[in-house]
Amino acid sequence: MKSYSLIDAVGIVHTFDKVPQRIVSLVPSQTELLVDLGLESKIVGITKFCIHPKHLKNTKCIVGGTKKVNYDKIKALKSDVIICNKEENTLEIVENLRAVCAVWVTDIVTIEDNFKMIEDFGKLLDCNIEAKLLISGLSFALSDFKQFIERKPIRKVVYFIWKNPYMVAGSDNFINELLKLNRFENIFENQPRYPEMQLQQINEAADLNFMFLSSEPYPFKQKDILEMKALVNQPGIILVDGEMFSWYGSHLLKAFAYFKELHLKL
Incomplete structure (x- = not known):
């Protein structure tokens, strides 16, 4: 060769x-x-x-x-x-x-x-x-999922990736790309990469629909939901599979099926 x-x-x-x-x-x-x-x-x-x-x-x-x-x-x-x-x-x-x-x-x-x-x-x-x-x-x-998602309402979200300090997904990353694909409007999209934030910013966010707590890289659990509910005025706190939002390559095939199930639960 x-x-x-x-x-x-x-x-x-x-x-x-x-x-x-x-x-x-x-x-x-x-x-x-x-x-x-x-x-x-x-x-x-x-x-x-x-x-x-x-x-x-x-x-x-x-x-x-x-x-x-x-x-x-x-x-x-x-x-x-x-x-x-x-x-x-x-x-x-x-x-x-x-x-x-x-x-x-x-x-x-x-x-x-x-x-x-x-x-x-x-x-x-x-x-x-x-x-x-x-x-x-x-x-x-991807084409099939776009047809599934096209009539879904746009929902405002924040996607947590870390705790102590709290960090979220901003722009210029694959997570934000998949949030957009799902018609989730990332309220931190105007900030680069993975900014730190304070939970009080959640109470100041207008019309926020959901807080997503990812399973990775920080392994958020049910106890974190209970802790956050005591600190923020946001009932829509949901644990999500971090692999589905951050793993690229062939894993996307699994992600599309997961996203459909997620939307049916929202």
Whole structure:
């Protein structure tokens, strides 16, 4: 096979003499995507947060988390490419790992970015047919969901991702993209990324319909709802599955079904 060159999401040109056969993935949703593209046998290293499919933790080397990795473990795996993400992994990790092997970085903010990532994986890892089939399936599911959602009312929401301090989803992230897709108007969309906030701001928000408490990265529970209800004048406090709002890749197929169920409960 001839050598080939591809450009990742942060503009780095990568040239490969052969298709990578040993992959380390440092992003849970991208690990799941690699498996769904038929590449499980090529994955040699994952993070402790790579929980889908469940059996991977027993068959692959766990090299740390998304923000802290064991460099010695990764070096010992003799990988051909390390898959990272601009948001999930720190710049320090990415730069340090470039001394080990090629580091392919993704950057997912929109659904279009997600399709581009899958297409790029198809080219990078020689699974074009699988990538095209997945994109086709996702495109159909997206079109179906848009028909489902088009007559739903717009609802104002706030999406919590963290506690102590309280942090919420702002703009320029995949969570906000999926909120918009669901016709949820994010009251913090005018703020960048993941701003800190005070609960008193909830009482000052006009016509807020729902407070969403995500299951990740902070694992909000029923007790948090009770705690918040004592502090804010907002009855619509709901626990939501954080994976469905923040995992990209093939996980979107599960998310569309989840979103339909969520709307039926609201």
